[in-house]
Amino acid sequence: MTHYKAPLRDMEFVLNDLLDFPSHYAAMPNGADATPETVTAILEEAGKFAENVLAPLNAVGDSEGCQWNDGKVTTPSGFKEAYAQYVDGGWPALSHDPAYGGQGLPHSLSTVMSELINTANWAWGMYPGLSHGAMNTLSEHGTEEQKQTYLTKLISGQWTGTMCLTEPHCGTDLGMLRTKAEPQADGTYRISGTKIFISAGDHDMAENIVHIVLARLPDAPAGTKGISLFIVPKFRVRADGSCGEANHVSCGSLEHKMGIHGNATCVLNFDGAEGFLIGPENRGLNCMFTFMNSARIGTALQGLAHAEWGFQHSLAYARERLQMRSLSGPKNPDGPADPIIVHADVRRMLMTQKVFAEGHRMLLYFTAKLLDITHHGSEEERKRAEGRLALLTPIAKAFMTETGFESANLGLQCFGGHGYIREWGMEQNVRDSRISTIYEGTTGIQALDLLGRKVLGSQGALLKDFLEEAGAEVQALAGNPAVAQWVPLVGKLAMELGEMTKQIGAKAMANPDEVGAASVDYLMYSGYVVQAYLWLKAAAVAAEKADADESGFYKAKLASANFYFSKILPRTRALKTTIEAGAEPLFALDESAFAYL
């Protein structure tokens, strides 16, 4: 069986050829150390770790899962050791503040590096992934003392973190959450309530866990404006920084779930646990919003991860599995049959996975670069990047995970019946990828965020700015023979997107449900167009380099772009039609008439 291979060549293409990260880093205050050679050295080393240590544990994690025993959670064989090795290698510190032990490299490099870690083993990667969420919260909103106590230990990897939002009766609608925080005389708070679905909520990989918990103060206003943010450590921290007695937070049980078995999804009971307020009272959700983009981009990565994993494995299989003859005459005349990669439909499935994996890589790094600029750019650059990111984040999250799941499914299909059988790992890839369209805001919620809040909420300004700038770049390529044929099409789709937006806006004045009705199709349409923009740029760069390159890499890139434009982008035709069909068909039925059972 093939093993995951770090796709370093394509990563470097996106970083260096397409998005010019070398100049981007050179212009960043903390980018001086991120020279192309260092970036390569880091990615090669992380790639080795991903290939040799994490990838072999992917199937183990699935088959063993996490175990709950008398309140204690154990992770699958090898997870703990791999985590120790990851910590020993200094990887958790990569992009964090040197003042607290971090390596201080750009955030985007951490995103790029985690592509490797997370593709090799998504369930494992979630443990350090959740720590990043906690680290970001503490960096942005923690006091100096909180940073010294908790952030340093998270950055070193000695402790891990969680994000505790969801409760049994509320996931999407956090305004309803009930977990209580009672102020104590000593300035601490007693946290009581039940959180569910908490990823990495308990485990045996680190000596302490720092829970970031959303809870409500006694006199808090109802709804989202009455939520505050707290640090609740699993073990209380002594004055010298060591772990003391257990705090009153316990893992009640583990969820039995469809995929990502290697990651512990916990019910956490807070029974008067000692907590510490982070950020201002009642501003918990606002505090979370400051790194919402980075958290969502972290989940968008899952779409890339499963597309890449499925692609690599199904490609290897399609080259070896002999079945039937090519319709255009035998391609393997000496063998009993042809390898299935000769068949048009198998190629459709492989190419689709390939262009999503490569397209998602472009979109992911593109947004990661914007995220850097929101931290380090000039005032004006920041504002621009923030606007762009506000628009692109829900697209990246939902579009990449939806098509990532589609890709994982196609990867399975390439294996025929064997894909449905456990030992090949393809059905695991499908099951693992399925969660990505749900957590960190479902596709439906991302779509409302995009169309309702971002696009219509800005009176179309965010979209217009992006389309104008990207449009100018696209038009500038019209004279490039390698891509000229696609330029008018991409231009037309961008125009169409603007027009549809106006139409939806107009219809929504009369019926607000028009927004929800259009939203997911609208998001997917936008996703295809944004990726078309990236594929055009990729093709233009590749065309320039193709002749001088004997390896064939750039010619392959051109063929992929061509596939994207001719076989994937036309999906926008159907989406346009369904968007225009509006809300009426969805609301034609009275709720009571949905079924006659």
Next chain:
Amino acid sequence: MKILVAVKRVLDYNVKARVKADKSGVDLSNVKMSMNPFDEIAVEEALRISEAGKADEVVAVSLGVSQAQETLRTAMAMGADRGILVESDAELQPLAVAKLLKHVIEKEQPDLVLLGKQAIDDDSNQTGQMLAALMDWPQATFASKVEVGEGKAQVTREIDGGLETIEVTLPAVITTDLRLNEPRYAKLPNIMKAKKKPLDVIPVADTGVDVTPRLEVLEVNEPQARSAGIKVSSVDELVDKLKNEAKVI
């Protein structure tokens, strides 16, 4: 004690080698290059000796094109203290490499020189032996265990039919085999530190060494594709075929 480790930049072991259209050699344009795996083992061993307190400096040396600096940075990211590149755009054959190493050794005066037993590109398996001869030092090739003592090293060698343990007096040349150790992963802080460690580049012309190739490559070809096997129906038929068709017994 000072240890010198020679490291070569070669086509990555994962990459499928392609022969150039004109058959003059293997195509190295735009392909991933890495440290020769046997040399990684040599670096690892040097670091272990140093970490055991038996050496106080590990110097990595490479010979070849300017990009071999990356290979030296890799060695330094693993833990080597500094690097030396003897830079040459010309092809360097084992004898030239051994002479250049001798040049570096005379300057650096190491007590131990570690090299991979061979490089995975040309598989020559000559440099270490030639170097020992040029230096007139003892050599221990194909090491699977190295124990450094006072002025001496005990080396277990992988030989046909088993293992042989010998003792060499230092300074000596040791070449490493696969089973000697498992090279470490470089740690992130060390990758960052490696950028700042000293790396000297010496133009090959400054060494005064004659590096003119002594061997001429006539043609490089892809290995012959394996042809399909056949089933034999009896042991007799097998023996007959081995004798008369394959002519191997």
